[in-house]
Amino acid sequence: MPASASEHLLLAGGGHSHALLLRRWAMQPQRRPPGLITLVSRSRTSLYSGMIPGLIAGDYQPGDVSLDLAALADRAGVAFVQAEITGIDPHSQQLRLQDRPALHYERLSCNLGCITPALEGSQAIKPLEPALAWLDSQDAEDGAAGDRETPASPFTVVGSGLAALEVVLALRQRWPQRRLQLQARNLDHLPASLRTALKNARIQLLAAEPAGRGPVLNCSGSRAPAWLAASGLPCDGRGRLRTNTSLQVLGHPEILAAGDCAVIDAAPRPPSGVWAVRAARPLARSLESLAAGRTPPPWYPQRRALQLLGNRPQAWALWGPLWFGPQRWLWRWKQRIDRRFMARLQPHSAMTGAAEGAEQAAMLCRGCAAKLPAQPLQRALTNAGLDRLGRLPEDAQSLGHDDQGQLLLQSVDGFPALxxxxxxxxxLTALHACSDLWACGALPRSAQAVVTLPAVAEGLQQHLLGQSLAGIRDALSEQGAELIGGHTLEARNSGPEATPSPISLGLQISLSVQGAITPERFWPKRGLQAGDQLWLSRPLGTGVLFAAAMAGVATAADLERAQQQMNQSQHELVEALQGLQRHDPGAIHAATDITGFGLLGHLLEMLPPDRSRRLQLHAETIPALPGALGLLTDGIASSLAPANRLAWRALEPDGDQPAAVTLQLGAMTAGSSAHQALLELLVDPQTCGPLLIACTRSFNDRIRHTNPGWRPIGSVL
Known part of the structure; x- marks a missing residue:
């Protein structure tokens, strides 16, 4: 039967086959199966295995060999979930994840790569990320090798395959002085030219385990993740999923597998990136055929594949038992192949420049950047007879007192799916909503949610709602709060853009959050006193980073760091500050959270209406997330930034009155690109942004000891 718009296709793992699959659907969206498609990967990026030896040798930088899976998924209309996979339940058709709910699937595709067994006292080469970090920690040993009278313990690479050979040769290029050993069972099959290269590189060959001690990198015995076999699915001796020629797992036609975690029963091939890349098109055809209700075509991979083993400035070519090389042109050819592969999988290159990317991003910004600008909001409140809410803003409103004398607080916030x-x-939506209470010095007790779902099939709505509520509950429970109720709606928009791709971006969530605090510990928004110091809890820049992501010009590493910061609850900071106030009551005079109107806009809300207080900010201490200032310099901006720029007026004198906010530039040159980027940072809308407090000078040292992330950014005049 053909797939319907109610089905959920899960892509488990970010291997080469799935990366190329995403590219295919990005370039030819008409081929993409209907319904919701979700890619699940432990990390946002995937490393291209063909360039790892060059990375180890220093020929490439990490960014040169990293595939941005989230960006590829976005281009392909596929949802991206970053999570560690822990198992498959084929009976209930669920993919189990670490520290979060399982995902249900109608069809599952596995492209998980392989791992290297951990031998006692050794570091496994796969997964690659921890192995590369471990090699970084070993770098200092090479520099010290020539300074020792007694040679240090040698570094040993274990393995008889091409991976071990490439790695040990790359390590010689990386570590010119260090003692290197290659432990392999049988090297007689190697050509004389390669054995000579090993000898010239001063790499000692060992037939057995070395008697001495020293660091060991294991490059042998790759296996599929152990949880695959534990799931009860048919696997071979290496734990690889056994499939038919259509890449469907034997006895489980709803599960497909390709790459190093799979083996075709009728045409077994050894684990290799070459076959993983070539399996991408057959995998795509099988998934697309099944979605259309057709029998998927068979695939018989070629028996042999050309493999290139590189060691700058030359390389060898391997075709089955035949070797050729070394040749310099083979090295150049390998580089061209690898770079061409990476270029095909980079974020969309249709943008001709940063300004064009910024224009597109302005139409797409989500999260708190979807907030109504301050000016029309104030006018609407005035027209509705609610001018007081605009003139005297508070982050949370008081509902009176409970029977214990505590001040009851309530706030509401939300936005379209980020x-x-x-x-x-x-x-993230729950954490963002809680920040209004944190800004008052309170912690949430309960919350109610309103979830607007896209108009899609009932089964997918159930999935989206269940996952959303579980995420909200997770953010609340770590603070001791509960989700006590709510409401659901279905979006009734019409037209071709009514349901975005992926459909999970059609979600909208709002939360009403309730909390309580003793009146003497309440932090007002407007309580600034002369001499107060201004402190910010975390860097700025989420607005421009997500705008850049939508324009395809943000780096995966910068987005990863931004999301890690946003995902961290700040309730512990509030608890710590409240604890410190026991020893210094009343030290915090005012506080707020920095969200949609940016740092400058929310600072202006803290000033008294008569402007009897003024602020001074220090440019060099205002923290920015990595990559944010560079993007702002390039002209990238959030869709809300143009409206927020009206707050720049506060930086200029108003007739005879001094500026409400003075920006001390320090060594920064007025009018420079750095100055302009800083001005843009001041009005960048923040989702899950920082807290800002104004406190006495005597409280400064206490804050520094509480959390080193707090940064002093200015003072009250």
């Missing part, structure tokens, strides 16, 4: 992962999006 991420295509409904669980993560629910968690």
């Amino acid at each position: 991420l295509s992962d409904p669980w993560r999006n629910g968690r």
Whole structure:
């Protein structure tokens, strides 16, 4: 039967086959199966295995060999979930994840790569990320090798395959002085030219385990993740999923597998990136055929594949038992192949420049950047007879006192989905909503949610709602709060853009959050006193980074760091500050959270209406997330930034009155690109942004000891 718009296709793992699959659907969206498609990967990026030896040798930088899976998924209309996979339940058709709810699937595709067994006292080469970090920690040993009278313990690479050979040769290029050993069972099959290269590189060959001690990198015995076999699915001796020629797992036609975690029963091939890349098109055809209700075509991979083993400035070519090389042109050819592969999988290159990217991003910004600008909001409040709410803003409103004398507080916040992962999006929305209470010095007790779902099939709505509520609950429970109720709606928009792709971006979540605090510990928004110091809890820049992501010009590493910061609850900071106030009551005079109107806009809300207080900010201490200032310099901006720029007026004198906010530039040159980028940072809308407090000078040292992330950014005049 053909797939319907109610089905959920899960892509488990970010291997080469799935990366190329995403590219295919990005370039030819008419081929993409209907319904919701979700890619699940432990990390946002995937490393291209063909360039790892060059990375180890120093020929490439990490960014040169990293595939941005989230960006590829976004281009392909596929949701992206960053999570560690822990198992498959084929009976209930669920993919189990670490520290979050399982995901249900109608069809599952596995492209998980392989791992290297951990031998006692050794570091496994796969997964690659921890192995590369471990090699970084070993770098200092090479520099010290020539300074020792007694040679240090040698570094040993274990393995008889091409991976071990490439790695040990790359390590010689990386570590010119260090003692290197290659432990392999049988090297007689190697050509004389390669054995000579090993000898010239001063790499000692060992037939057995070395008697001495020293660091060991294991490059042998790759296996599929152990949880695959534990799931009860048919696997071979290496734990690889056994499939038919259509890449469907034997006895489980709803599960497909390709790459190093799979083996075709009728045409077994050894684990290799070459076959993983070539399996991408057959995998795509099988998934697309099944979605259309057709029998998927068979695929018989070629028996041999050309493999290139590189060691700058030359390389060898391997075709089955035949070797050729070394040749310099083979090295150049390998580089061209690898770079061409990476270029095909980079974020969309249709943008001709940063300004064009910024224009597109302005139409797409989500999260708190979807907030109504301050000016029309104030006018609407005035027209409705609610001018007081605009003139005297508070982050949370008082509902009176409970029977214990505590001040009851309530606030509301929400926005259209920022991420295509409904669980993560629910968690971030809840944290963002809680920040209004944190800014008052309170912690949430309870919350109610309103979730607007896209008009899609009932089964997918159930999935999106369940994942969203689980994410909200996760953010609340770590603070001791509960989700006590709510309401659901279905979006009734019409037209071709009514349901975005992926459909999980059609979610909208709002939360009403309730909390309580003793009156003497309440932090007002307007309580600034002369001499107060201004402190910011975390860097700025989420608005421009997500705008850049939508324009395809943000780096995966910068987005990863931004999301890690956003995903961290700030309730512990509030608890710590309240604890410190026991020893210094009343030290915090005012506080707020920095959200949609940016740092400058929310600072202006803290000033008294008569402007009897003024602020001074220090440019060099205002923290920015990595990459944010560079993007702002390039002209990237959030869709809300143009409206927020009206707050720049506060930086200029008003007739005879001095500026409400003075910006001390320090060594920064007025009018420079750095100055302009800083001005843009001041009005960048923040989702899950920082807290800002104004406190006495005597409280400064206490804050520094509480959390080193707090940064002093100015003072009250």
